[in-house]
């Protein structure tokens with residue numbers, strides 16, 4: 001649980017206050033935390049290569065942490081230099097400063113840090129309140145130009161704890177050690193070029209205190225990718241129940257028990273999208289797959305996906321699906337619609353919105369939904385998953401485009417009742433459900449999960465089609481909207497990370513991705 005909650009500065013302060021009120025001395029906690037930072041630093045940046053360490057010290061407890069780290073590194077034989085540009089300090093920071101000086105640790109001018117092998121950034125943590133200006137801004141700008149590795153304590157100084165906004169300037173870290181609980185701002189896409197590699201440093205915050213502050217309906221969570229993949233005998237801990245892969249199967253399972261998915265995809269212009277979505281759906285292990293495409297694509301899709309039922313649909317002059325033939329939409333456990341559909345297929349989207357089964361809308365399906373009006377979703381009684389990237393999201397929810405991504409996705413999901421999967425480098429998924437770790441009596445509530453690991457290898461046309469197909473397949477097999485969105489997102493991004501290691505980020509085209517989803521899953525769960 002502690003590795004999954006995302007907190008704001010206020011929540012972090014409230015949890016910290018509970019620890020202090022219960023008797024943990026403030027100074028003891030700083031000592032413990034900074035000791036852990038110093039130990040982790042020694043693993044990441046060994047003394048043999050990073051002997052000279054420059055420490056940036058601010059006025060608050062982030063600076064206090066940095067001074068304890070400075071002292072510990074000094075005792076372990078590093079050449080430490082401290083730069084402490086502010087005149088006033090919080091009392092605990094001040095005493096650590098005095099003690100460091102009494103040990104003979106040099107307090108130097110900024111320029112003298114230029115020859116260091118490593119910089120430790122302890123200027124500001126979650127206490128940053130306003131834009132950084134004047135001399136301090138100049139200091140950060142300068143340090144960023146040196147090209148020396150920087151380890152930031154808690155957050156890169158200058159990053160807003162809650163929104164991730166850059167408060168004027170910010171340190172560009174190579175490594176960030178987030179203390180205790182994940183800070184919300186670390187998950188904003190705009191901070192990714194500032195945080196470097198991010199780790200959480202656990203300092204034994206009692207879980208009951210975290211629960212006391214966050215309550216039973218905590219809204220923002222970080223997905224733990226490791227918990228998605230498991231042997232079928234293992235139970236899920238933390239991530240929403242049954243978002244785990246592979247989906248277990250009873251020995252007597254027959255094909256009609258593992259879902260029938262209808263894909264409505266493709267146009268003459270975007271034939272490949274239909275194939276990629278189909279291959280994603282196929283990898284999900286869905287029992288039956290029916291693919292509705294324009295007539296002219298029928299044989300091409302049949303040749304590539306021989307195990308699917310292919311329905312050729314009448315098409316417009318420009319090769320979009322003009323109408324669905326007499327299909328009984330009741331017989332499908334899920335429908336995924338939109339990949340490569342083209343913007344001529346509005347009538348199709350109008351029809352599938354009324355379908356009496358779970359529905360995934362992607363790509364052109366979303367743009368068409370935006371033109372029909374998001375209110376159309378009110379007619380739906382079954383799960384709906386929308387999978388927009390930011391551009392599609394802004395068309396669907398223009399009034400939310402100024403919000404930060406986490407707030408925006410949360411509002412969109414509560415407005416529509418749908419699961420919203422906002423794609424990006426840190427895909428965020430918001431839906432209304434019970435939390436897996438809670439009792440069944442617990443009411444459903446709005447929750448948002450962020451995928452913390454991905455790769456720019458996925459930034460190419462067609463990756464999203466594969467994802468939509470996988471989600472459709474998982475939905476058809478009975479996963480809830482939120483669980484299917486989480487499982488598919490993690491599976492898709494972890495497969496891409498795995499492939500990028502073998503083929504470079506240039507080598508993960510969507511076809512390779514779709515073809516390797518199952519090899520990755522097998523490799524992960526043996």
Ligand SMILES: NC(=O)C1=CN([C@@H]2O[C@H](COP(=O)(O)OP(=O)(O)OC[C@H]3O[C@@H](n4cnc5c(N)ncnc54)[C@H](O)[C@@H]3O)[C@@H](O)[C@H]2O)[C@@H](O)CC1
Nearest residue numbers: 016030059060061062124125126127128129130131132154
């Ligand atoms: N949460 C926890 O349980 C723990 C927190 N610790 C550390 O304490 C930090 C938070 O400490 P603080 O609350 O003292 O906050 P910070 O150390 O982040 O900084 C706050 C100080 O900076 C000043 N300040 C804020 N914005 C400024 C600006 N734009 N320009 C100039 N000065 C500005 C404030 O007046 C205040 O003096 C954490 O980030 C972490 O490093 C650890 O020591 C121990 C455990």
Ligand SMILES: [K+]
Nearest residue numbers: 124153155157
């Ligand atoms: K910092």
